[in-house]
Structures are given as structure tokens and as C-alpha cells.
Amino acid sequence: MKVIQAFRQADKSWKYRQEKEVLKNPLVLVFGNRFLLEDKKVLEDIRNEFPYEHIVFGSTSGEIICCNVFENSITVTAIEFEKSSFVVEAESIFKYEKNAEQLGEDLHKKIPKENLKHLFVLSEGSFVNGSALINGLESNSELKTSMTGGMCGDDARFEKTLASYKDDPKEGEVVLIGFYGDTLEISYASYGGWMPFGPERIITKSNANILYEIDQKPALDLYKNYLGDKASQLPQASLFYPLNVTPEGKLKPVVRTILGIDDVNKSVILAGDVPMNSVVQLMMASVDGIVSGARKAAKFAMKDRENQPQLALLVSCVGRKLVMGQRVEEEIEQVQEIVGKDIAICGFYSYGEMAPFNGETACDLHNQTMTLTLISE
Structure with a gap:
């Protein structure tokens, strides 16, 4: 070669x-x-x-x-x-x-x-x-x-x-x-090297890579609440706080980054699937x-x-x-x-x-x- x-x-x-x-x-x-x-x-x-x-x-x-x-x-x-x-x-x-x-x-x-x-x-x-x-x-x-x-x-x-x-x-x-x-x-x-933090929650409504509800609450509202002042910088700010997703019946979690948001439906669009009933947590990382x-x-x-x-x-x-x-x-x-x-x-x-x-x-x-x-x- x-x-x-x-x-x-x-x-x-x-x-x-x-x-x-x-x-x-x-x-x-x-x-x-x-x-x-x-x-x-x-x-x-x-x-x-x-x-x-x-x-x-x-x-x-x-x-x-x-x-x-x-x-x-x-x-x-x-x-x-x-x-x-x-x-x-x-x-x-x-x-x-x-x-x-x-x-x-x-x-x-x-x-x-x-x-x-x-x-x-x-x-x-x-x-x-x-x-x-x-x-x-x-x-x-x-x-x-x-x-x-x-x-x-x-x-x-x-x-x-x-x-x-x-x-x-x-x-x-x-x-x-x-x-x-x-x-x-x-x-x-x-x-990866990222660490989950905060409470484990359940995805209660999703469709493929669109996340609508977590614990029966609008996903975007919950995510913005975590981000606080940084919420105005979405979706870029989400790169610092991805989601740790463990699908039902799976032992290993996958990490999902938010690629876009929908303020009308209060949903978030992710790079890959986020199945219903998955356990989800926020993540953060150090250098x-x-x-x-x-x-x-x-x-x-x-x-x-x-x-x-x-x-x-x-x-x-x-x-x-x-x-x-x-x-x-x-x-x-x-x-x-x-x-x-x-x-x-x-x-x-x-x-x-x-x-x-x-x-x-x-x-x-x-x-x-x-x-x-x-x-x-």
C-alpha cells in the first residue's frame, strides 16, 4: 500500500x-x-x-x-x-x-x-x-x-x-x-469518554430519530430547562450535552446528539433513532x-x-x-x-x-x- x-x-x-x-x-x-x-x-x-x-x-x-x-x-x-x-x-x-x-x-x-x-x-x-x-x-x-x-x-x-x-x-x-x-x-x-449525569428518565413518545416526550413531558421543554441560558444557542449548545440512550432490552447505551429542534412540536431531531421506552440521561465531558x-x-x-x-x-x-x-x-x-x-x-x-x-x-x-x-x- x-x-x-x-x-x-x-x-x-x-x-x-x-x-x-x-x-x-x-x-x-x-x-x-x-x-x-x-x-x-x-x-x-x-x-x-x-x-x-x-x-x-x-x-x-x-x-x-x-x-x-x-x-x-x-x-x-x-x-x-x-x-x-x-x-x-x-x-x-x-x-x-x-x-x-x-x-x-x-x-x-x-x-x-x-x-x-x-x-x-x-x-x-x-x-x-x-x-x-x-x-x-x-x-x-x-x-x-x-x-x-x-x-x-x-x-x-x-x-x-x-x-x-x-x-x-x-x-x-x-x-x-x-x-x-x-x-x-x-x-x-x-x-467516547463522556459521562451521564442527572436522573434516568424514560422516552415516552418518539418516532425514529424524532424525540417528542420524556417522562410524558415535551422533550424540548425539558432539555431547555437543563440548558438554562444556553437554550438560546440550540442546536449548537446541545453538542456539549448529548443524550445517553439505552433502548429497551439492550445492555449497551448509545449517545445521541441533537441536530435540530422543532419549537412548534416541542421536539428534538437527533442523528439516530431514539426508541420509545428507552432510558435516557444527559451527558457531559471533560477534556x-x-x-x-x-x-x-x-x-x-x-x-x-x-x-x-x-x-x-x-x-x-x-x-x-x-x-x-x-x-x-x-x-x-x-x-x-x-x-x-x-x-x-x-x-x-x-x-x-x-x-x-x-x-x-x-x-x-x-x-x-x-x-x-x-x-x-
Whole structure:
């Protein structure tokens, strides 16, 4: 595997992390600020600098390359597989009237299954219900292919997100990358570091990812009451206080971030499903807790590997970035310390992370986690 990485901040020239060279049919991952990805001149510059066919674009809430976290930048990671291969497919949520589960099912059908080793999802983050998308992608229970991924970001604006394969970045796109080959070793992990606080309550009315009532009281009113003066800053303020949700009959909770609010219905829209009768608590975090969580995620991902990874693909939540502030690179440094300083690291800050619970196979949607996908061949 050969990996060439470069980045450019707005109005600046490209900087390479390795010596620039021409690759053979690489997979090119482009993560960047949404405004830059809407700029035709920037896109032309990317295509001139990386004149390859298989380019995947995604907007972010912060770009990760090596142990640096950038804003208002473009990062590019071009991966040439020497012994294995990949296939990329994409669909638009608008073709499915925002039915993410059906989109996921149809998108999975387009991916060849022979020798399929792993799936990576890059989804727009504004319209797609991540839980429903995963359900669709995993609807064929006969296939036990592992899957990780993330939902694109838009800093903390929550206005719109962009993604695409080959085409210029656009709203509503979901991209699925299939990795193939017996020589591939892919491991993954996800961990948060946030702590629940306050009383446990019960979700008494919800529909998919829309939360209407907690303990038979309007969810938005209850949440605003907790936030106090910060309620006027919703939905951005919710990134500091996500929800810890334990569905009925489940032992492990998932974290849910609020993506939007509805003042008319007094409801909140979350990144993934919040089933009725789930136990719910508010959460909060410290910088040290988040950094420790990133280190634990890296240790889980490295635990049973036979070979040293060559590429670490990181998806971390925008909420973690906001809490850490100027210390945000500390969580990337912790990952690098565990996975190895010579490994290519790339990724982005997201509106949702996709990965199995540690030690499991079935994928789940997470918020407020550091999620790693480690690849070698």
C-alpha cells in the first residue's frame, strides 16, 4: 500500500506529507470545509493536483491529517492498493424521499460481494437518519461484513453537508466504499469518554430519530430547562450535552446528539433513532475524559491485529472538538501514540460515527465518539 497525503488551507498552496508521486488507480479521500467544497476554483485545483478517477468528497467539522486538526482547509489522502482492491458506489437520499433505510438496502445491493472484506460509509449529515441507513445496509443478515464510517459535517453551523463520488460535492449523497482482498487486515473501534449525569428518565413518545416526550413531558421543554441560558444557542449548545440512550432490552447505551429542534412540536431531531421506552440521561465531558476515550479506542482497534496498520482513518464527533477547543489535537496524538508514529492518519470531525460496539460485528450509529478504522495489506 502506498499513501500520499497533502493539505491546503484557504488561499495557500499544497503541502505534502510524503514525497509527491504519481499513483496507479488510487482511492482518493478528500475532506474539507463546506464552503471550500462549494468553490468551483477550489474543486478545479483539487482535480488538477490529483488527476485521478476515484475521488470521494466529504464536508467536515474539522479536517484530520497526521496529528493535526485543521479548519477551513482541504485534506487529501490518496491510497494505492498493491494487493487488494476497492469499489465505490453512491446514491442520493432525495431519490428515496429521505427513506434512508431503503437507500441503504439498494446501495448495498450495488456492491459486489465476492471477497468483500469491509465497508466504509461516508454519508451526508443533514437529512439522513444514520440508524435507518445502517439498518438498510445490514438488511442482508447472511453477510457478516464489518462496516464503519461517518456522517459529514458543516463545522457547528448545521446548515448543510456535502458528499460525492467522482462528481462535485452536493447535498444528499451517501457514498459506500467496499474493500476487497484476502491480504487486507482491517480493524476498528469506537469509544467516547463522556459521562451521564442527572436522573434516568424514560422516552415516552418518539418516532425514529424524532424525540417528542420524556417522562410524558415535551422533550424540548425539558432539555431547555437543563440548558438554562444556553437554550438560546440550540442546536449548537446541545453538542456539549448529548443524550445517553439505552433502548429497551439492550445492555449497551448509545449517545445521541441533537441536530435540530422543532419549537412548534416541542421536539428534538437527533442523528439516530431514539426508541420509545428507552432510558435516557444527559451527558457531559471533560477534556481529559475525551482524550482518554480516544486512547482507549486506539487500544481496542490495535488489540488483536496481526500486522501493523498502514492507514488510520479517524472519524471523531464535532462535539468532542468543541469541548476540547485548542487542545483538540491531543486526542489525535493519543491515537498516534498507540497505532504508531509512521502510520498515515487522516479523517474528519463529523455529525455521527458508524462502527460496531467493541468486540461485536453489527454496526451502530454513535455520537461523541472517536471511531478508528485501521487498514493494512
